[in-house]
Amino acid sequence: MNFRIIAAYIVLLVLGVPWYWPSEQDTFYLGLPLWVLVSLFVGFLAALLTAWLFLRSSPPDGGA
Amino acid sequence: MTDLLPFGPGAWLFIGIYVSSLLLFGWFGYRARIANTMRDFYIAGSGFGFVVLVLTLYATQYSGNTLFGFTGMTYRIGYAWIMSVHFMLAIVVFYAIFALRLHRISRKYGYVTPVDYLNDRFCSKAISLIAAIVMVVAVTNFLLAQLMAMGRALQGLAGPQGDLAYNYGVIVLALIMVIYGTLGGLRAVAWSDMIQGGVLMVGFILLLIMLVHQFGPLSSATEMILATGDPDQIRKIRPPPPAMLREWISYILMMGMGAALYPQAIQRIYASGSERVLRRSLAAMAFLPFLTAFIAVVTGIYAIAYVPGLEGAATDQILTRMLRLIQEESILGYGLVVLLFAAILSAIMSTADSALLSISSMLTKDVYAGFIKRDATEAEMTRLGKILSWSLLALLVFLAIVLKEKTSLISLLDRKFDILVQLVPAFMIGIRWRGLHAGPVLAGLVAGLIIALGLAFGPFPFVSAGKIGGFHPGLYGLAVNLMIAVGGSFRLGWRQSAA
Numbered sequence: 001m002n003f004r005i006i007a008a009y010i011v012l013l014v015l016g017v018p019w020y021w022p023s024e025q026d027t028f029y030l031g032l033p034l035w036v037l038v039s040l041f042v043g044f045l046a047a048l049l050t051a052w053l054f055l056r057s058s059p060p061d062g063g064a
Numbered sequence: 065m066t067d068l069l070p071f072g073p074g075a076w077l078f079i080g081i082y083v084s085s086l087l088l089f090g091w092f093g094y095r096a097r098i099a100n101t102m103r104d105f106y107i108a109g110s111g112f113g114f115v116v117l118v119l120t121l122y123a124t125q126y127s128g129n130t131l132f133g134f135t136g137m138t139y140r141i142g143y144a145w146i147m148s149v150h151f152m153l154a155i156v157v158f159y160a161i162f163a164l165r166l167h168r169i170s171r172k173y174g175y176v177t178p179v180d181y182l183n184d185r186f187c188s189k190a191i192s193l194i195a196a197i198v199m200v201v202a203v204t205n206f207l208l209a210q211l212m213a214m215g216r217a218l219q220g221l222a223g224p225q226g227d228l229a230y231n232y233g234v235i236v237l238a239l240i241m242v243i244y245g246t247l248g249g250l251r252a253v254a255w256s257d258m259i260q261g262g263v264l265m266v267g268f269i270l271l272l273i274m275l276v277h278q279f280g281p282l283s284s285a286t287e288m289i290l291a292t293g294d295p296d297q298i299r300k301i302r303p304p305p306p307a308m309l310r311e312w313i314s315y316i317l318m319m320g321m322g323a324a325l326y327p328q329a330i331q332r333i334y335a336s337g338s339e340r341v342l343r344r345s346l347a348a349m350a351f352l353p354f355l356t357a358f359i360a361v362v363t364g365i366y367a368i369a370y371v372p373g374l375e376g377a378a379t380d381q382i383l384t385r386m387l388r389l390i391q392e393e394s395i396l397g398y399g400l401v402v403l404l405f406a407a408i409l410s411a412i413m414s415t416a417d418s419a420l421l422s423i424s425s426m427l428t429k430d431v432y433a434g435f436i437k438r439d440a441t442e443a444e445m446t447r448l449g450k451i452l453s454w455s456l457l458a459l460l461v462f463l464a465i466v467l468k469e470k471t472s473l474i475s476l477l478d479r480k481f482d483i484l485v486q487l488v489p490a491f492m493i494g495i496r497w498r499g500l501h502a503g504p505v506l507a508g509l510v511a512g513l514i515i516a517l518g519l520a521f522g523p524f525p526f527v528s529a530g531k532i533g534g535f536h537p538g539l540y541g542l543a544v545n546l547m548i549a550v551g552g553s554f555r556l557g558w559r560q561s562a563a
Contacts, residue, residue: 031283
């Protein structure tokens with residue numbers, strides 16, 4: 001993993017942990033508090049990045 | 065499961081047929097064996113395709129704890145347990161560091177256990193022995209928790225005979241598991257995982273559908289919690305306080321690194337039919353926390369709204385309280401709960417069978433063949449592995465019955481990872497940096513274990529709820545471990561180049 005990928009994960013971790021929300025945040029979308037929705041969205045971005053990391057240079061079947 | 069309505073004969077017949085059918089996989093696995101070798105028995109000859117690998121990884125990683133522990137934890141702390149989605153994803157992220165390289169090396173040298181890699185990489189008997197002990201202890205602890213969960217799953221369904229049902233539940237399910245596991249090895253376990261993983265996945269989706277059907281949309285549950293006006297309940301839907309944020313980061317690191325080093329998961333990396341299969345399986349695994357951990361959190365939120373007032377150990381049983389409400393509603397609800405019960409048994413059994421197989425392989429190959437009888441033949445080791453599986457399971461079944469209600473799922477989970485993460489330098493750095501030396505790795509591993517266990521079990525006033533400043537003791541141990549392993553290796557490298 002190169003530096004840019006590690007940096008991307010650190011940014012996603014910083015955004016995924018809800019430290020920057022006011023403690024009395026009561027806005028809701030789709031039944032979920034906004035801070036939960038944002039955290040899940042960032043988690044989904046991390047999942048996409050991870051899937052891309054694994055699939056970007058997949059060798060042909062049988063390759064070891 | 066002390067809160068479910070007792071099942072009728074039809075439900076028992078369904079559960080009985082489902083559980084007994086797992087024995088067939090033992091027979092199929094036995095018939096499909098190619099050679100009487102450790103690699104064929106424990107790694108299934110490295111022949112898993114995408115569907116088998118992804119479902120066996122899924123069924124192994126998501127245990128009874130995902131269903132009971134995660135819903136219970138959400139009930140106690142609220143939406144903040146959404147951190148579970150992140151830490152289950154973190155496991156896959158940490159695989160990106162070492163899984164593909166480890167897979168390549170394992171195929172080249174024919175590895176069976178995780179310690180085989182450490183043997184080759186560091187040529188240190190001390191590292192290998194300590195790593196084997198750490199992994200066996202961590203996974204044995206995990207297996208015991210799964211056996212106890214099996215008993216609890218059956219306990220409440222027998223009405224007044226609950227205690228007896230717990231004992232018989234542990235014994236009968238463990239017996240079925242050890243029969244198919246020792247007959248067909250990893251093939252049988254992975255094939256049964258495929259069914260169990262499928263049932264579990266369907267179970268989670270059904271659970272979500274049942275909750276929405278029974279209680280309405282999630283927004284109404286959230287509004288109900290707000291409407292209580294109780295500050296203790298309302299804080300469960302608001303952003304977590306700073307202390308919990310530190311815990312959040314701690315869980316992501318601990319679970320991410322620790323669960324990536326589960327020996328049974330590493331053996332599945334070895335068992336992948338090709339690198340392409342492994343890459344596709346891990347890519348798929350990255351999205352599964354949204355289908356499982358997230359649904360467990362949503363269940364916990366519904367429970368806060370509709371089953372308020374539980375405290376302490378009872379909160380770990382909140383899932384069954386929810387299921388009872390669904391079960392009482394209609395015949396369809398009753399049927400769905402029976403199906404979901406099968407999914408719960410699947411989650412528990414699929415994790416337990418993988419742990420058992422992994423422990424027996426490590427005791428046989430890493431301890432017996434590594435230190436007691438180095439010239440043991442493959443057939444001899446395979447036979448011993450099966451005997452050890454039966455003996456160990458008998459001992460753990462006894463402990464599960466004797467200990468019964470004495471542990472909490474989450475506390476077990478915490479201590480296991482405190483020691484497993486001390487293997488991070490050896491596996492994750494060792495595979496990427498040739499300059500990592502055995503001496504500093506050994507010193508770091510020992511120091512890390514002493515610090516992690518000392519902080520976890522010592523009488524220190526600054527340790528609160530098993531954590532220090534919100535961080536798990538294992539992370540403090542790992543920080544020192546890394547400094548010694550990496551710093552010491554740099555120092556050795558400079559000395560060698562100066563000489």
